[in-house]
Amino acid sequence: MGVAGSKLEKALGDHFPEGERYFGFENFGNTCYCNSVLQALYFCVPFREQLLEYYLKNKKQGEVDENILSCLAELFSQITSQKKKTGVIAPKRLVQRVWKENEVFRGCMHQDAHEFLNFLLNQLVDALEKESHKVTSGIQTSVEGVLNGPSNGQINGGVKKEPLVTWVHKIFQGILTNETKCLRCETVTARDETFFDLSLDIEQNSSITSCLKNFSSTETLNANDKFFCDKCCSLQEAQKRMKIKKPPRILVIHLKRFKFMEQLNRHKKLSYRVVFPLELKLSNSMEDADSEYSLFAVVVHVGSGPNHGHYVSIVKSHNHWLFFDDESVETIEESAIQTFFGSAQEYSSNTDHGYILFYERITAADSKS
Incomplete structure (x- = not known):
């Protein structure tokens, strides 16, 4: 990559961004699906900033469990801390962790980049939720121990907690609204769902x-696809459409x-x-x-x-x-x-x-x- 790297630096010349790093990724046998997605995510600035912040925070706290989140954070930190402006990095630790976590991506078969992206983001969310749960459980246990003595197993009076919104959600998550309008009584039923x-x-x-x-676009539900309207208490023709709510x-x-x-x-x-x-x-x-x-x-x-x-x-x-x-x-x-x-x-x-x-x-x- 020495020649290619110097070629890239020469091409950018004085326009090479201050503090930026451009590194290719080694391929471990048809891992281009992984490399291409990682490059897109690395140049997603809000995502990169959050991941690097996560890495520094955990580095100060000492050892953390190795998972896909910690491996990805380490990889991004490795890129940004390079002395050279260009070169090649081997994302071996991350790839091996992916292979360990999901057998679909093991071996040298050609894989789907979209499936990998979905898997990766969901793994990051799972890791962040587990870490948050550990912290929350630790705080609750110590507080209950001080105030109430031995815990009786009740958390927040038995009130169900809202799902955790991680920084991955804040960056990638949107909300869709699925609207269905009964053509007989004109009642509109709306159901929200999230998407990455x-x-x-x-x-x-x-x-x-x-x-x-x-x-x-609007789709008409009729014949065998009729909609069960709760107000009419029967199957009715309806109009359905999906909108981006947020x-x-x-x-x-x-x-x-x-x-x-x-x-x-x-x-x-x-x-x-x-x-x-x-x-x-x-x-x-x-x-x-x-x-x-x-x-x-x-x-x-x-x-x-x-x-x-x-x-x-x-x-x-x-x-x-x-x-x-x-x-x-x-x-x-x-x-x-x-x-x-x-x-x-x-x-x-x-x-x-x-x-x-x-x-x-x-x-x-x-x-x-």
């Missing part, structure tokens, strides 16, 4: 905006490029051209004002099918774009991003397609949240 990413169906020659509109700080969009084809009895990759803009506005899909987002990372799937291929990532850092391909890191022009939109024809030599998109919220409302 939005998985969108795609069509040929479309855009993220149109995909989001389709996601929030947009997240970091909006992660997963394009459903792998579709199961019954006639083929296997999954097929959709190479559809889907335009993803550098600036995205969420409108007509939420209750409050429009929210604006800025693209900062894309995980790209390279290849013609779901069970083989390669993952790379492109990220925005300090107003310039970088291309990460495992150990290799190089600059790319902003105009080159459109080459990852997909193919206008079904069969094309271009197999590099945007798969997971990372947008950061840039509206004033973000500063209030």
Whole structure:
């Protein structure tokens, strides 16, 4: 990487950001799915800052249990503390921990980057919740011991505690509202659900905006799909739609490029051209004002099918774009991003397609949240 590293430094020259580090990741046998997601998360600034803060706090406290959270925090700290500006790092400890925790990712099989992202974020949440529970339990035990003597097992008078909101939730979690309107009595039933990413169906020659509109479009429930209305106490025709009630700080969009084809009895990759803009506005899909987002990372799937291929990532850092391909890191022009939109024809030599998109919220409302 010495030559490649010096090449990158030369390309950036005086524009190399102060204090920033650009390091490729070693591949341990088809771990590109992991490397591409890690690069996107590293350049998610609020996520990186929280992870580094977590690492420093735990370092002061001494030994902590090794888990995916501690391994990821250590990896990010390792990158930021490098004396060199560029180079290669082996995320071996983290990868081995992933293999230990989840057999799906073991071995040298090609894995799905979106599945890995979901697994990773949920593992971080689980670790933070366990740590919070330990702290809370310790405080309660000592307080009850002082005030009440031996504990009778009652916590907070038997009141159920609210789910913990971790910094992972604050960064990635949004809220969807599933609305169903009975067409007989016009009663609207609303049910909220949280999400870390939005998985969108795609069509040929479309855009993220149109995909989001389709996601929030109204669907009629009739015939065998009628809705049981509690007010009418019977099955009724209804209209259903999904809205984004609360947009997240970091909006992660997963394009459903792998579709199961019954006639083929296997999954097929959709190479559809889907335009993803550098600036995205969420409108007509939420209750409050429009929210604006800025693209900062894309995980790209390279290849013609779901069970083989390669993952790379492109990220925005300090107003310039970088291309990460495992150990290799190089600059790319902003105009080159459109080459990852997909193919206008079904069969094309271009197999590099945007798969997971990372947008950061840039509206004033973000500063209030």
